[in-house]
Amino acid sequence: MASLPSGTKRPWLFEAFPALEQGVPWTPLVEAPTPVQALEGLSTHLGSEVWIKRDDKTSSTYGGNKPRKLEFLLGDALSRGYKTLVTGGGIGTNHGLATAVFGRKLGFHVVLGLFGQPVTAHVRKSLLLYHAYGAEMFYMSNLLSALWRFYVAERIRRRDAYFIAGGGSSPVGVLGYVDAGLELAMQVERKELPLPKVIYLAVGSSGTLGGLVLGLRLAGLNTRVVGIQVAPRIFANPRIALRLARKALKLMRRHDHSVPELALTQADMPMEAAYYGEGYGHPTEGGRRALALMARTEGIDLDLTYTAKTLSGLLHKVRSEGVKGPTLFLNTFNSVDLSPMANRVEPGLLPEEFHRFFKGKMVE
Ligand SMILES: Cc1ncc(COP(=O)(O)O)c(C=O)c1O
Numbered sequence: 001m002a003s004l005p006s007g008t009k010r011p012w013l014f015e016a017f018p019a020l021e022q023g024v025p026w027t028p029l030v031e032a033p034t035p036v037q038a039l040e041g042l043s044t045h046l047g048s049e050v051w052i053k054r055d056d057k058t059s060s061t062y063g064g065n066k067p068r069k070l071e072f073l074l075g076d077a078l079s080r081g082y083k084t085l086v087t088g089g090g091i092g093t094n095h096g097l098a099t100a101v102f103g104r105k106l107g108f109h110v111v112l113g114l115f116g117q118p119v120t121a122h123v124r125k126s127l128l129l130y131h132a133y134g135a136e137m138f139y140m141s142n143l144l145s146a147l148w149r150f151y152v153a154e155r156i157r158r159r160d161a162y163f164i165a166g167g168g169s170s171p172v173g174v175l176g177y178v179d180a181g182l183e184l185a186m187q188v189e190r191k192e193l194p195l196p197k198v199i200y201l202a203v204g205s206s207g208t209l210g211g212l213v214l215g216l217r218l219a220g221l222n223t224r225v226v227g228i229q230v231a232p233r234i235f236a237n238p239r240i241a242l243r244l245a246r247k248a249l250k251l252m253r254r255h256d257h258s259v260p261e262l263a264l265t266q267a268d269m270p271m272e273a274a275y276y277g278e279g280y281g282h283p284t285e286g287g288r289r290a291l292a293l294m295a296r297t298e299g300i301d302l303d304l305t306y307t308a309k310t311l312s313g314l315l316h317k318v319r320s321e322g323v324k325g326p327t328l329f330l331n332t333f334n335s336v337d338l339s340p341m342a343n344r345v346e347p348g349l350l351p352e353e354f355h356r357f358f359k360g361k362m363v364e
Helices: 012-016 040-046 066-079 094-105 121-132 143-157 171-189 207-218 238-255 285-298 307-321 352-358
Strands: 036-038 050-053 084-090 109-115 136-140 161-163 198-203 224-229 327-330
Touching (some): 012 171, 040 050, 040 285, 040 307, 066 171, 084 143, 094 109, 094 121, 109 143, 121 352, 136 143, 143 161, 171 238, 198 207, 198 307, 207 224, 224 307
Parallel strands (some): 050 327, 084 109, 084 161, 198 224, 198 327
Antiparallel strands (some): 036 050
C-alpha cells in the first residue's frame, strides 16, 4: 500500500470490515484519532463530568467535521475521474470551505452555490476564503431558488461535475462519521475516556448524527446520542438522519457481507429544537453564554452557528435533568486559523453579487 500523508491513517472501517477497502474509495485527509479530553474547568463550573472529542482537529490544514466526510466523497470523485466538484450552502458554509480547501489540494475545480444567512465576521471571512482557495462562486437568492438551481439547473448545465450534497451528507459522506463512531469506541476501549452516558452534537444536514450513531452501534455501543438542531427542520431532523444511516449501512453491506444488519429507528436519533433560536446563523443568547464559558474555562473557541448552540443545549440538559455524566461534547468546528489566507483577499475581488455582504453592519 502507498504510504499515507503524515498523521493520517487508514479508516477504522477498513480494519473492522476489510472487504470494504476493495469497494469503497477513500482518500486520506484526517489526522486520526482526534484527541478526547476531560473539560475540567467546565465540569467544575457545571458540577457534572463533561468530556470533549476534538474533531476541531481532524486536520491541521482545515479541521471540523467536514474532512471526515470528504475523505470518502473526494475519494469517490477521484476514483470516478471527475475534475469538477459542485456543492453549496449558506454564505458562511464550513462544508463549502472545506470542499474548496481539500478540493484544490487534490486538483479539483470547485464550484460553490451560496445562499444568504445573517452576516457575521465568520461569514465575511468564509467568503474571502472561498475566493482565496480558488473556488468559483455563485449566489442563490433564497432557499427555494437554491434547491432548484442545485438539484436541477446546475445538474443540467454541468453534466461532467461531481455534485456533493449540502453539508456532505450523502450515504458516502456519512461513512466518515461511521468511522468516527468506530474511532470513539476504540478510545473508550483503550480507556482514553469513560463510556459517555450521552453525546451531544450539532445537527445541520443530519449526516454527522446518522453516521456517528451507526458507527457506535456497529461497535456494539448503545450510547445515547442527542442532536441539537441548528439548521432548518427540512435538513435537520431524525427522519433524514435515520435515512442516511440506513443507506450508509446498506452501502457497507453491499461491499462487505460481514457488516451486520442493524435495526435502527428514529428513537436512535433524538433531536432537540429548543436551542435553535430565530434561525440558521442567527446567534442566540444561550449560545453566546456557552461560547464565552468554553473560552473562559477551557480556552477552546466555538462558533455561534453550530457548536455554541450545541453547548448551550448540553449545559441546559445537564442542569435541568441533573445528569451526573460523563457527558461528551463533539466539537465539530474547525480550529485551524485561516486568517492569513483570508487577509490576502480584497472583498472587491469577489464576484459582484457578493459585494453587498461587506457593506453595512454585521450581526455580532
Ligand atoms: C461546525 C459544524 N458543526 C456541525 C455541522 C453539522 O453537521 P451535519 O451537517 O452533518 O449535521 C456543520 C455543518 O453543517 C458544521 O459546519
